[in-house]
Amino acid sequence: MKAVLMTAAGSPDVLKVQEITNPGVPVGDTELLVRLVAAGINPIDTKLRQRGTFYPEQMPAVLGCDGAGVVEAVGAGVQRFRPGDAVYFCYGGLGAHQGNYAEFTVVDERFVAHKPNSISFAEAAAAPLVLITAWEALYERGRLEPKDNVLIHAGAGGVGHVAIQLAKLKGANVATTVSSQDKANFVKELGADEVIFYKQTDFVQAALDWTNGEGVDLAFDTVGGETFGKTFPAVRIYGDIVSILEPDPKTVWKVARNRNLRIGLELMLTPMVQGLVESLQHHAEILEQCATWIDQGKLKIHVSHKFPLEEAAKAHQLLESGSITGKIVLLISDE
Missing domain, CATH: 3.90.180.10 (Medium-chain alcohol dehydrogenases, catalytic domain)
Incomplete structure (x- = not known):
């Protein structure tokens, strides 16, 4: 063959x-x-x-x-x-x-x-891989509940575009980051409630504005690198952040610790x-x-x-x- x-x-x-x-x-x-x-x-x-x-x-x-x-x-x-x-x-x-x-x-x-x-x-x-990854990250690592506010990075990507839909199926409110208007249109069709153009906008401030200053209940990092640590202040105190990538060795954990964030790592392999x-x-x-x-x-x-x-x-x-x-x-x- x-x-x-x-x-x-x-x-x-x-x-x-x-x-x-x-x-x-x-x-x-x-x-x-x-x-x-x-x-x-x-x-x-x-x-x-x-x-x-x-x-x-x-x-x-x-x-x-x-x-x-x-x-x-x-x-x-x-x-x-x-x-x-x-x-x-x-x-x-x-x-x-x-x-x-x-x-x-x-x-x-x-x-x-x-x-x-x-x-x-x-x-x-x-x-399969993206569905299982998003399911485990949101439902199992992130313990997503109905009416939760969730921030999904790179919502137009492979994992991101199914994560938006799984979050909506759970009854959550979804904000997501994108890089272009075409991708914004795409994620809105999938059900995203708030679209953040991360190249032009501070996504942390946008997430805080969206949640009246409290921060999201769950952040889902599908990007990695600096994005993981930069997301900490966008998550509410006692909230969750889940990443599908290994945290950057230079990650500064102080904000996560001060906010009592629960850290979840997802590797479906x-x-x-x-x-x-x-x-x-x-x-x-x-x-x-x-x-x-x-x-x-x-x-x-x-x-x-x-x-x-x-x-x-x-x-x-x-x-x-x-x-x-x-x-x-x-x-x-x-x-």
Whole structure:
């Protein structure tokens, strides 16, 4: 089968389309053989390509955590799926288990969800990592409650655009930062109540003005770097701030401490890296619930760019150029 192999750590040029062994059948007792139709591209893919995977001794590697496709064969113990079912999931692509930049993959049924019926395979492939990340960050780390005021950084991005919608589904009020009028229009369509142009406006002051000087109940940092520490004074006393990135080593924690902020760190890849089966099953449960909301028209996935599998390197180049609205997807086979 065709797959995009990462032959070494480095620039996008290390991604090469090659023929590799099809996972084939028979599959394991609870496993599915999936014919992949599309694969999502995420920042973790570009980071692993640049610096090497979590398992450098297992090279070359196939990247890509997000996949969507059709079940081709099932193990003897599989209960929830049958051949022909459309599925989506976030599994593989970190170096140990084959990723989804390929024509086929094998994945345990416990980590897979039924694809939403109302969207394309491309949209489904764009969804899993960002949905799980935003869900865990807002609902579990941030303990978001109805009527809470939440500040979401980079609301037009991959994680940000679904975080806005998940926050609104919870009944929260949402402020978000953007860089352009086009992105402002986009996040307003998603339900954002307050749009902050961070390049022209002090987002801290804007958040305080929006909350009558109190600060937001929850801030969600999807940007990292200096943004994390700069957000502390925008959060109310005893409030929450959650980041999906490692805090800058130069972060000054005094304001967070003085305001008794609760700090949350979110890395949805941890269960895959650590082999936490129950947590991976929980990820599938999240995707099943999100599929229901998608089919009810309550949740949308925005795909801004699509590339054929052979142009994975170009897709990585585009993602690394920055300021992408929504998600980028690789198209592998016909739907």
